Each structure stands twice: as C-alpha cells, then as structure tokens.
Amino acid sequence: MTSENIIENSKYYIKDEPYYLPTANEVEIFNTALAENIPVLLKGPTGCGKTRFMEYMSWYTKRPLITVSCHDDLTTADLVGRYLIQNDSTIWQDGPLTTAVRNGCICYLDEIVEARKDTTVVIHPLCDDRRILPIEKLGQLLQAPPEFCLTMSYNPGYQSAVKDLKPSTRQRFISIDFSYPSADVEAKIVNQEAGLELAVCERLVKLAGMTRNLVGNGLDEGASTRLLVHAAKLINRGFEPKMACRCGIADVLTDDPETVALLHEMIETLF
Amino acid sequence: MGLLSRLLDKLDASNRRNLSLSRKGGSLESKQTGSSGGMSTTELLIRLELVMGQGSGLPLMDYANEMARLSHPLQLFIFSQAAELSDLSYGHANEFLAVASTALVQMEQKQYERWLLGIKQTLGAGDLAIATEQIENYIDFTTERDTNTAYLNDLTYTLEKLVFSIHKSELPFVEAEISVDNALMSYTDNEALYLPASISHFDNYADNHRLYKVLTFQLLGQIHCQSAQALGSLNEGVRHHGDDYLQVFSTIETLRIDQYIKREFPGLWRDTVLLNKSAETGYPENIFDDADITSVQATLHLTASLLESTDVLPHLIYQSTFQLDLMAHVQKLTVERKAPLILNPTTDVYEEMLETSGDPKTADRGYLRSLKNSKGDSVLKSPPPGWIPDSSGDVEDEQHTTKHHEKGVFYYKEWDTSLKKYRKDWCRLKETVNEDAVETIEIDNSEALRHAEHRIRKTFDQLVNDQKFIRGQSDGDEIDIDAWVSARSSKSKDADDYQNLYIRNNTNNRDVAIMFAVDLSGSTAGWKNSMIKQSTWLLCKTLARMGDQYAVYGFSGSGRSNCRVYPVKTFGESYTKSVKSRIFSMKPDQYTRMGAAIRHLSMLLGKTTAKTRILFVLTDGRPDDVDSYRGQYGVEDTRLALNEAKALSLKPFVLTFDKEGMDYLPYMLGSNRYQLITDISQLPIQISTIYKQLTT
Ligand SMILES: Nc1ncnc2c1ncn2[C@@H]1O[C@H](COP(=O)(O)OP(=O)(O)O)[C@@H](O)[C@H]1O
Ligand SMILES: [Mg+2]
Numbered sequence: 001m002t003s004e005n006i007i008e009n010s011k012y013y014i015k016d017e018p019y020y021l022p023t024a025n026e027v028e029i030f031n032t033a034l035a036e037n038i039p040v041l042l043k044g045p046t047g048c049g050k051t052r053f054m055e056y057m058s059w060y061t062k063r064p065l066i067t068v069s070c071h072d073d074l075t076t077a078d079l080v081g082r083y084l085i086q087n088d089s090t091i092w093q094d095g096p097l098t099t100a101v102r103n104g105c106i107c108y109l110d111e112i113v114e115a116r117k118d119t120t121v122v123i124h125p126l127c128d129d130r131r132i133l134p135i136e137k138l139g140q141l142l143q144a145p146p147e148f149c150l151t152m153s154y155n156p157g158y159q160s161a162v163k164d165l166k167p168s169t170r171q172r173f174i175s176i177d178f179s180y181p182s183a184d185v186e187a188k189i190v191n192q193e194a195g196l197e198l199a200v201c202e203r204l205v206k207l208a209g210m211t212r213n214l215v216g217n218g219l220d221e222g223a224s225t226r227l228l229v230h231a232a233k234l235i236n237r238g239f240e241p242k243m244a245c246r247c248g249i250a251d252v253l254t255d256d257p258e259t260v261a262l263l264h265e266m267i268e269t270l271f
Numbered sequence: 272m273g274l275l276s277r278l279l280d281k282l283d284a285s286n287r288r289n290l291s292l293s294r295k296g297g298s299l300e301s302k303q304t305g306s307s308g309g310m311s312t313t314e315l316l317i318r319l320e321l322v323m324g325q326g327s328g329l330p331l332m333d334y335a336n337e338m339a340r341l342s343h344p345l346q347l348f349i350f351s352q353a354a355e356l357s358d359l360s361y362g363h364a365n366e367f368l369a370v371a372s373t374a375l376v377q378m379e380q381k382q383y384e385r386w387l388l389g390i391k392q393t394l395g396a397g398d399l400a401i402a403t404e405q406i407e408n409y410i411d412f413t414t415e416r417d418t419n420t421a422y423l424n425d426l427t428y429t430l431e432k433l434v435f436s437i438h439k440s441e442l443p444f445v446e447a448e449i450s451v452d453n454a455l456m457s458y459t460d461n462e463a464l465y466l467p468a469s470i471s472h473f474d475n476y477a478d479n480h481r482l483y484k485v486l487t488f489q490l491l492g493q494i495h496c497q498s499a500q501a502l503g504s505l506n507e508g509v510r511h512h513g514d515d516y517l518q519v520f521s522t523i524e525t526l527r528i529d530q531y532i533k534r535e536f537p538g539l540w541r542d543t544v545l546l547n548k549s550a551e552t553g554y555p556e557n558i559f560d561d562a563d564i565t566s567v568q569a570t571l572h573l574t575a576s577l578l579e580s581t582d583v584l585p586h587l588i589y590q591s592t593f594q595l596d597l598m599a600h601v602q603k604l605t606v607e608r609k610a611p612l613i614l615n616p617t618t619d620v621y622e623e624m625l626e627t628s629g630d631p632k633t634a635d636r637g638y639l640r641s642l643k644n645s646k647g648d649s650v651l652k653s654p655p656p657g658w659i660p661d662s663s664g665d666v667e668d669e670q671h672t673t674k675h676h677e678k679g680v681f682y683y684k685e686w687d688t689s690l691k692k693y694r695k696d697w698c699r700l701k702e703t704v705n706e707d708a709v710e711t712i713e714i715d716n717s718e719a720l721r722h723a724e725h726r727i728r729k730t731f732d733q734l735v736n737d738q739k740f741i742r743g744q745s746d747g748d749e750i751d752i753d754a755w756v757s758a759r760s761s762k763s764k765d766a767d768d769y770q771n772l773y774i775r776n777n778t779n780n781r782d783v784a785i786m787f788a789v790d791l792s793g794s795t796a797g798w799k800n801s802m803i804k805q806s807t808w809l810l811c812k813t814l815a816r817m818g819d820q821y822a823v824y825g826f827s828g829s830g831r832s833n834c835r836v837y838p839v840k841t842f843g844e845s846y847t848k849s850v851k852s853r854i855f856s857m858k859p860d861q862y863t864r865m866g867a868a869i870r871h872l873s874m875l876l877g878k879t880t881a882k883t884r885i886l887f888v889l890t891d892g893r894p895d896d897v898d899s900y901r902g903q904y905g906v907e908d909t910r911l912a913l914n915e916a917k918a919l920s921l922k923p924f925v926l927t928f929d930k931e932g933m934d935y936l937p938y939m940l941g942s943n944r945y946q947l948i949t950d951i952s953q954l955p956i957q958i959s960t961i962y963k964q965l966t967t
Contacts, residue, residue, distance in 0.1 A: 210436035
C-alpha cells in the first residue's frame with residue numbers, strides 16, 4: 001500500500017512559470033499562510049484568477065498541486081479513497097485529498113460549496129492544529145506533513161445561501177478576496193493572455209465593468225476576466241470586435257432576449 | 272362636493288342593488304364584474320357619465336356594454352384618455368369612446384399609445400377634421416405604423432439600463448417639454464435625463480434611433496464632464512450678450528463632450544459621425560485638441576472668442592438645450608454632496624433650503640417644488656424621481672420612473688387575459704419583515720395537535736430513513752458483499768454481474784427545497800389563521816430536523832402597486848426563536864394578488880440549487896384584489912404565474928380551504944397539483960403527507 005501510493009511527484013509539479021499578475025498582496029498572504037500551516041479560502045466570482053493563482057503559487061513554492069473540482073455528487077469517499085474489487089480481492093485506492101496529505105501537496109478544492117455537506121466533515125480535523133486526516137475504512141489517522149496545505153475556493157455571489165460554509169468550518173481559514181482586478185491590471189492581464197493590443201483590451205475591460213454594474217439588474221454575474229480573454233483571443237484571430245464581444249461575452253452571460261439586446265447595445269457604444 | 276360625492280352615492284346605490292340581487296340567489300361575481308375582471312356595466316356607465324356629463328344624449332350605455340369586455344386596466348386607460356381628449360375637444364372624446372373598445376383590443380399597447388398621442392397632437396394643433404380621421408382610421412395603427420419615427424417609450428428600458436451600467440446610479444428618462452418651435456429638446460438636472468417623446472427628424476428609423484442614443488450620451492457626458500460648473504459665467508454671459516451666448520456655449524460645449532465620447536465610447540462616436548453625415552452638418556474638426564478639453568473653462572474661453580464669428584460654428588442636431596435654472600439645481604446638489612450641511616453655512620441658497628426643513632432630502636424636494644411653482648411652464652413637468660402619486664393604482668399610465676433600484680421592491684409582469692398579453696413591470700411588490708414581537712404564542716394544548724406532531728415526525732422519519740443505502744450500484748462508498756457473493760456464485764460468469772458491487776449511502780442525498788407561500792388575505796382571519804400558524808410552526812419544527820431547505824413567506828397586499836410579501840423564514844435562516852415569533856405574528860392582511868406573489872417566491876425558490884424544488888401555496892380562495900384582479904383575470908394570471916414556475920423546474924402545489932376551488936384549480940394547475948383541506952385539524956398531517964409524496 002505504501003510504495004504505490006507515493007505519487008509520481010513530477011506529474012503534479014508545475015514546471016513553467018504560469019502567467020499571474022498579482023492584484024494586491026495575495027502572494028504574500030498565501031506564503032504566510034503556508035508557513036504558518038493555516039488553510040486558505042479564496043473568495044470570488046468565477047473566472048477572476050483563482051485557479052491561475054493556485055498554479056502560480058504551486059510553481060512559486062515548488063510544491064505539487066492537486067486540484068479537485070467539487071460537484072454536488074462529490075462524496076467523502078471521492079476525496080479520501082475507497083476499496084475497489086480487482087480479481088477477487090479488494091484493493092484500496094487513495095482519493096485526491098489522501099494523496100495530497102501523504103505527499104505534502106497543495107490541495108485545492110475548487111467551488112467547495114458545491115460538494116455534499118458531509119464532505120466538510122473530513123476537512124475539519126485537517127484544518128485545525130492536529131492536521132489529521134482520518135481514513136475510517138483503513139482505521140488510519142494520517143498526519144499531514146508541514147508541506148501539506150489545504151485551499152478551498154467558493155463564490156459568495158451565488159445565492160446558495162444554505163450551502164454556505166458553516167461558521168465552524170470558515171473560522172479555521174485565512175481568506176483572500178478575489179474580486180475583479182482593477183481596470184488597468186485587468187487590461188494588462190487580457191493583453192498578456194491574448195496578445196491583443198492594450199487599447200482594445202482597455203475597452204473590453206470597460207465593457208466588463210458595465211456588465212458588472214448590471215448584476216442584480218438582469219444579470220446574475222458580470223463578465224469575468226476569463227470571458228475578456230476569450231473575446232480578446234477571438235479579436236486577435238481576426239474576428240470583428242463587436243462580433244467577438246457578442247459571442248465571447250454577451251451571449252454567454254444570459255439567454256434573456258431583453259438583456260442580450262441590452263448587452264449588444266453596450267457593445268455598440270464601445271466598438 | 273360635486274362630482275366625487277355624486278360618484279360615491281351612485282356606487283353605493285349600485286352596490287346595494289347588486290347585493291340584493293345576490294341575496295336572491297344570483298351570482299355576485301358575474302353581476303359585479305365584467306367577464307375579464309373589469310368593472311361592471313353599471314360602474315362603467317357611472318364613470319362614463321362622470322367624464323362625458325349626464326344627459327348628454329350620447330349612447331353611453333352602448334359604450335359601457337362594449338367596455339365591459341375589457342380588463343380593468345384597459346377600462347381605466349379609456350377613461351383617462353377620454354378625459355384628456357374631452358379637455359381638448361368634447362366631440363372627439365365621444366368619437367374616441369365610440370371606437371375605443373373595438374380599437375384597443377386590436378392594437379398593441381405601443382400602437383394605441385401612439386394612436387392617441389397622434390390624435391392629441393393633431394387636436395392641439397387645431398386640426399379637428401384630421402383628428403376625426405385619425406380616430407376613425409385606428410385600423411391604420413394596427414397594421415403598419417409610422418416606421419420611421421423612434422419613440423422614447425420604446426427605448427427607455429434599454430437606454431435607462433445602459434446609462435445605469437455606466438453611471439452606476441439611476442438616471443430616469445423623462446419626456447422633455449415640447450418647445451414652441453418644435454425643436455428637439457434635451458436637458459438634464461443630473462438626476463434625470465429629459466428627452467423628446469418621439470423623434471422623426473430623419474426619414475429613416477435607424478438615424479432617429481441613433482439620435483436618441485447620441486442625445487442620451489451627450490446628457491450623460493454633461494454630467495460626467497461637469498458642464499453645470501459653467502453656470503456663473505453663463506449667467507454673466509447671457510446678461511451681457513443675450514440668448515446668443517447660450518447658443519454658442521451650447522454648441523461648443525457639445526463639441527467638448529464629443530471629445531469625451533470619442534475617447535470613452537468609440538462606438539457611439541461612430542454613431543455621432545454618421546448622424547452628422549446624415550444631417551449634412553459640417554463638423555469643425557479642430558476646435559478642440561485633446562489637451563484642453565478637461566474643463567468647461569475651455570468651452571467658456573472659446574465661447575467668448577467665437578461670439579463675434581458664430582458663422583464658423585455649425586448647429587449640431589444632437590446638441591442639448593442648456594437650462595440655466597436646472598444647472599443651478601445641479602450646483603446646489605453638488606454643494607450639498609461636497610459639504611456636510613452643518614459645516615457649510617456660507618451658501619445662502621443652502622440656508623434657504625434648510626429653512627424649509629432640517630432634512631437635506633426633504634429640503635431638496637421642497638426646493639424642487641418651489642421651482643415648479645415659481646415658473647409657470649416648468650421644465651419639471653414630470654414628478655421628481657422617487658415621487659409616487661397618492662392615487663397609485665388608479666392611473667393607467669402611471670410611470671414607475673425610479674423602479675429599478677428601490678431596496679426590497681420588485682416589479683413583476685402580469686397577464687392581461689383580455690389583451691392576451693403581459694403587462695410589463697405591472698405589479699410593485701415589496702418585501703417587509705414583520706419584526707413585531709408577538710405577545711402571546713397561542714398554541715392549542717390539545718390532544719389533536721400533539722397527535723399531529725407525532726404523525727408528522729413519523730412521516731418525516733420514514734422519509735429520512737427510507738433510502739439510506741442503495742445496494743447494487745456501479746459506484747459507491749462501500750462494497751456490497753451480497754452482490755459480490757452472488758456475482759461470484761453466478762454460473763453464467765457474466766461480466767455484467769461484476770458491474771454493480773457497491774453500496775451508495777444516500778443519507779444526505781435528499782436535495783429538497785420547499786417554499787411555503789401562505790395566503791394572508793383578510794379572509795383568513797379567525798380560526799383559519801390560527802390553524803395556519805400552528806401548522807406552519809409544526810412543520811418548521813419538524814422540517815428543521817430533516818435538513819431540507821425550506822422557507823416560509825406570507826403574501827397579501829392591496830392593488831397592483833402595493834403587493835406585499837412577508838418573509839417569515841428565509842432559506843438562509845435556521846429555525847430560531849425569532850422565526851417562531853414571526854410565524855405567530857402572521858396576521859390577516861388585505862387581498863390576494865396571487866400572480867405577483869407566486870412570481871416573486873418562484874424567483875427566490877429558483878435561486879436555490881436543490882434538485883427538487885417545491886412551491887407550496889396555502890390559500891383560502893381564488894385570486895382577488897381591489898383593482899379588479901378577480902374572476903377570469905385573476906385566475907388566468909395566476910395560471911400563467913404557476914406555469915412560469917413550472918418552467919423554472921419548480922413543482923407548484925396548492926392546498927386550499929376553498930370548496931369551490933375545484934372549479935378553477937384543475938384549470939390553473941393541472942391534475943395532482945392541488946388538494947382541498949377537508950378537516951382543518953388534519954392540516955399539518957395533510958401537509959406532511961403531501962410533502963412526502965412530492966419529495967420521493
Ligand atoms: N491575476 C491574473 N493574472 C493572470 N491571469 C489572470 C488573472 N486573473 C484572471 N486571469 C485570466 O482569467 C482566466 C480565468 O482565471 P481562473 O483562474 O481560471 O478563474 P477562477 O478559477 O477564479 O474561476 C485565466 O485563464 C487567466 O487568463
Ligand atoms: Mg476555476
């Protein structure tokens with residue numbers, strides 16, 4: 001059970017520096033949390049750089065990164081591991097969380113609120129001072145090495161009030177706010193990611209700002225940095241900017257015809 | 272005295288008549304309201320007489336009969352229009368009434384609004400014969416319309432939101448006054464944008480529409496570029512040079528704002544260029560170079576230097592009309608925002624405002640009003656933002672100007688069955704938390720209730736334990752030894768036997784959200800109310816154990832602009848003392864405008880992420896509200912609202928006290944989606960049984 005569970009670390013290492021432009025002091029905070037063994041919570045809307053930040057930090061700290069995208073059927077067994085049957089006998093297979101603990105990785109649980117409630121139970125003892133992962137089925141208590149770090153992300157904008165984290169879970173974390181970057185930083189990011197000329201990127205960012213002002217007023221969420229990058233890539237490939245914004249931003253954000261029309265008007269004023 | 276008391280007397284009399292009819296066994300409903308939920312012929316006749324005068328010899332009864340087919344809002348619309356027309360020309364009002372009922376059902380709202388606007392404009396111009404033709408030829412408006420003209424009404428929604436997305440706070444769009452020489456008027460007081468009601472300057476729609484956009488952004492530009500700062504110099508200039516000064520300033524300031532638009536909204540700048548081309552305006556390219564446009568001072572400088580050589584300046588089709596009095600208002604606003612009022616005793620204007628009232632907000636409104644009074648034909652013809660007419664609900668064309676961002680206030684559409692159309696933003700719904708502590712929590716200490724609690728527990732416990740483990744799954748937390756053994760011993764050695772060897776633990780797999788919508792109309796007073804409260808309380812208590820998401824909201828209200836929803840327990844809340852207190856402070860309120868309430872609560876329920884989402888409506892009768900939200904009209908709107916809920920993949924269910932409910936519930940909901948409360952003491956048990964059926 002031992003040797004085969006040790007991951008081939010190289011698989012989880014990030015070798016090339018990912019492009020990440022810090023928007024505030026998130027890098028320093030994360031490093032401190034790592035040093036102090038405090039788990040981290042990344043709060044922010046989708047597509048604002050959380051995943052990219054984790055990749056960057058993994059590269060920066062030279063620790064392997066294991067990412068789990070949570071969904072509403074994710075069970076404790078999916079995280080910790082389970083027995084499988086193979087040729088008349090059972091074998092144990094580690095889940096990603098166990099793998100991360102065993103190997104001192106950074107474990108990133110993306111969109112944690114999506115996971116089933118009982119999964120947070122195994123997270124508790126990992127987050128407090130004991131830093132233990134109980135593996136019930138093996139009768140083991142796995143002690144996390146100092147390199148292990150747990151990070152979770154969630155989007156406070158989504159109205160799944162009930163699925164919000166319980167205070168007992170929340171209060172074990174340090175939180176980093178990932179709201180949209182400031183306009184000039186965001187324009188730089190888009191410029192860098194898509195290689196599109198800065199002036200056009202600035203206009204895309206402006207469009208995003210306008211959509212973000214409409215949140216709660218026809219839109220559930222404004223255009224994310226990711227969408228801007230998409231639109232920018234389309235433009236870069238020779239698509240007309242208006243067309244690129246429609247396909248890459250407006251039509252993605254909503255299906256409501258009135259709001260789509262409004263978004264198209266916005267595009268018309270800027271391009 | 273006079274009109275009003277006469278009307279009241281008559282209404283009284285007619286009510287009495289109806290009442291006596293109903294005692295004789297006639298159905299009250301059919302006599303009191305028209306078939307579409309509007310006013311009865313009696314009431315219509317009285318109102319018609321009120322508008323057209325008694326003994327006029329006009330066939331008012333015929334009109335009333337015709338109008339009885341229409342919905343209440345349409346009827347009101349006809350009255351308000353007839354009244355307006357009769358101010359212009361009595362004869363034309365009559366001509367209008369003769370065709371109105373037939374005409375309106377054939378037209379879209381936009382079309383009839385245009386039709387009437389046209390008639391009024393023609394009458395205003397004194398062309399009586401043409402107006403008659405317009406009235407008679409309403410059919411022209413049903414088919415094709417003046418396709419070249421752009422109308423503010425059609426564009427307000429988009430433009431308002433567009434401006435909001437840039438300005439971050441609301442700037443309502445208001446119709447500008449019509450100027451003497453029919454020039455396009457547009458101006459702003461930094462709190463609203465005033466634009467012409469329609470634009471037909473160009474002979475094609477695209478340009479007229481474009482002009483609206485450009486005008487809008489010019490006004491927005493004035494706000495962002497702080498044009499109003501020029502006020503002092505402008506006043507000076509006008510005193511010395513007359514209105515020409517303002518003219519020149521206006522052109523130059525527009526050119527300055529053009530630079531802003533060119534920089535900030537390149538797409539709109541393209542529109543501006545196209546407009547100038549269509550209008551064949553020679554654009555002075557080099558008046559501003561980008562460097563010196565930062566302040567309105569630049570404009571003032573240029574104005575002074577160009578005053579003598581105005582022929583170099585074009586007249587731009589989209590330049591706005593600067594209004595000195597409005598700019599003064601803007602300056603005061605700025606003063607107010609910049610300095611807290613106690614620290615700023617220097618400005619005398621401001622002191623004046625303080626005298627009217629201590630509160631800066633009301634002082635401000637007081638100021639608006641006095642401005643309105645002092646100036647005969649005020650530019651502030653429409654009410655200041657935030658102003659809500661007292662007679663809300665009575666006026667058909669009442670505009671909710673500041674509708675989008677009032678806190679806790681929502682607007683919902685409503686289905687008008689006589690028009691077969693939705694009325695947009697028709698109902699104004701407000702969420703109000705009732706924090707009154709209840710004095711006594713009356714809980715029957717009866718055997719029956721304790722029994723009920725026990726039964727609910729049992730039903731729910733079954734629900735929870737029902738499906739804890741599902742055996743023979745392809746994937747799961749545990750190995751299903753039995754399945755494995757049987758697969759091993761199976762003779763066939765079929766690979767399929769080895770597929771499903773796991774057990775899934777489903778404890779927390781119940782993923783249910785339920786919204787209890789409790790009818791708090793006046794008719795639930797008494798035992799119904801106390802039973803509803805106790806049932807809700809029992810359910811909440813037990814539901815809390817199940818881990819299902821649930822919310823409880825009461826609903827009632829009176830009139831379309833006064834729909835109310837009372838949160839008792841929201842989805843995010845857990846069951847606490849204050850929830851309990853709120854349950855027991857639910858009290859009978861007014862009417863039942865079910866559609867708006869259902870739309871609102873569906874919206875809230877739709878935001879939860881549960882797999883099974885139930886909208887549970889507890890009511891004691893059919894939809895009913897003051898402004899003729901009853902009969903077919905109410906049922907149809909509620910039916911549509913419930914259909915909309917289904918479209919959001921919610922499961923609606925109605926539980927009713929109304930024995931006659933079977934007449935309309937099957938139609939409203941489809942089968943298996945409603946139940947009658949047979950024995951009130953069984954209510955909690957009934958609910959828990961239904962709940963079980965719906966969630967498993
Ligand atoms: N600060 C940033 N630096 C670099 N790229 C960024 C940044 N923020 C956002 N991005 C871009 O946005 C995209 C989406 O970010 P991602 O990390 O996937 O979002 P999230 O995980 O928050 O949903 C990235 O692929 C990247 O192109
Ligand atoms: Mg991500």
